[in-house]
Amino acid sequence: MASSANPTRDDFAKLLDEQLGGVADDGFEGRVVKGTVTAIENDKAVIDVGLKSEGRVSLREFARGDEDHGLKVGDEVEVFVDRVENSDGEAMLSRDRARREAAWDKLESEFGEGKRVEGVIFGRVKGGFTVDLDGAVAFLPGSQVDIRPVRDVQPLMDVPQPFQILKMDRRRGNIVVSRRAVLEETRAEQRSELIDKLTEGQVIEGVVKNITDYGAFVDLGGIDGLLHVTDMSYKRVNHPSEVIAIGDTVRVQIIRINQDTQRISLGMKQLESDPWEGAAAKYPVGAKLTGTVTNITEYGAFVELEPGIEGLVHVSEMSWTKKNVHPGKIVSTSQEVEVMVLEVDSEKRRISLGLKQAQRNPWEEFAEKHPVGSTVEGEVKNATEFGLFIGLDGDVDGMVHMSDIAWGISGEDALALHRKGEQVSAVVLDVDVEKERISLGMKQLERGAPAAGGVAASGGTGGSSLKRGEVVTVTVLEVRDGGLEVQAGDDGATGFIKRSDLGRDRDEQRPDRFQVGQKVDALVIGFDRSKKPNFSIKARQLAEEKEAVEQYGSSDSGASLGDILGEALKNR
Secondary structure, three states: OOOOOOOHHHHHHHHHHHHHHOOOOOHHHOOEEEEEEEEEEEHHHHHHEOOOOEEEEEEEHHHHOOOOOOOOOEEEEEEEEOOOOOOOOOOOHHHHHHHHHHHHHHHHHHHHOOEEEEEEEEEEEEEEEEEEOEEEEEEEEEEHOOOOOOOHHHHHOOOOOOEEEEEEEEOOOEEEEEEEHHHHHHHHHHHHHHHHHHHOOOOOEEEEEEEOOOOOEOOOOOOOEEEEEEEHHOOOOOOOHOOOOOOEEEEEEEEEEEOOEEEEEEEEEOOOOOOOOOOOOOOOOOOEEEEEOOOEOOOOOEEEEEOOOOEEEHHHHOOOOOOOOOOOHOOOOOOOOEEEEEEEEOOOOOOEOOOHHHHOOHHHHHHHOOOOOOEEEEEEEOOOOOEEEEEEEEOOEEEEEEHOOOOOOOOHHOOOOOOOOOEEEEEEEEOOOOEEEEEEOOOHHOOOOOOOOOOOOOEOOOOOOOOOOOOOEEEEEEEEEEEEEEOOOOOOOEEEEHHOOOOOOOOHHOOHOHHHHOOOEEEEOOOOOOOOOEHHHHHHHHHHHHHHHHHOOOOHOOOHHHHHHHHHOOOO
């Protein structure tokens, strides 16, 4: 049995374990331990960490930047044990690794708590920069340097400043940080403090920072507010640059503050007197005013009556005669026009104006200058399936119905006689000012036509004694393909017998069997729109047949229809 004076191998192992704090040599590797500086030799510090042998660490690892290492014998320091023993029998120690490990421990804790960390930008790499976080190296993406793009990063290099850790992976040794997140958070805090000091309705000065198509951003001393283009002035503003410029100091009123989005709406016109106050009294309905066209749209034109007050002339109120025409073809921007007030809505800030109402109704003027029965001249503007439109004085049109173009032919044939652009003469038959219609007649100018005054209520023409249903003797004035132009012997009124009214049988319906000057009996069957009588030989024949049958009985009584008609005609 071994005595206590002669310890065994187990005793030596136990003593060594006690000396190393209960940890074997191989348990030291990869750990940060405390050691004591036993000597400083040349540029290295000799450190005892309790292993079989001491280790040497470069003094540069203990220095920060250009500062001196500051070590002296007896100082206690933390080092990282890379290997317990190298080929020379010394422990391989590292102060840098110890600092990095300590930094990682601290950073993981701060990252978990969402705290900011302090670091120094010390290098540039692809896509960003490197940051020293007290021993641990992190990556700062270029997009995370500042809120806005930074052209020169040099002033930010080697300056201690706060960063926010975005993500970290200790196993891979990756840390990504952001300076922008810190600035945005700080800015948000400052913004909240500034907003708390502002109130709606407050008047404040600011500097125009940026101009867009829809307004301008004004710096109110660390916080921006939006001055919308519609709140710059009561008058129309096409672009903010017409009113303000970048760098201008402007006096504005705070209209709204949105606490949720922290957006501030500003106004300049609110500091001016409102031109709409008393607008209804200033612009009564029916008043004629002069204004300037400021804007033209598909549906009308805006006319400025005074700075800040505009009225709309709807496209339907622009012209008496030009219908379905774009407003830009009637008026132009900056043109001075005379308008009439049609309606005022002060609450909605709307004024309806009329351009045509400021001018005389052209149909009224036409009716005064050209009464019914007068003769006018004009150009054929258009031919439709029912008549001709003639351009007349005052930029109005009159219509000649197809039945009033010519005597003795169908309306379709009469339309074919005229073409667009032709100069023609016509008689005014009727003027309806309310419906904006002028009725014209061309055939009324032909020889023997009745006066344009029209047919009397009794059924005859003006000055004529003819009545519907009367049998009269007429004289053939003209033989046409469509029938006969005739004149009543005693009355003198001219009329027409259509081809189909020349007889009962088809053989009798040939106009060429008649001659000019021939006299025939015909029945007055009616009057056309111009009150000219229409005659029919066929209708006279049928009427006589009916009369004979009623007087002498039907053909079933034994007498033939020819006998009956012959007897009836003999007794007339």
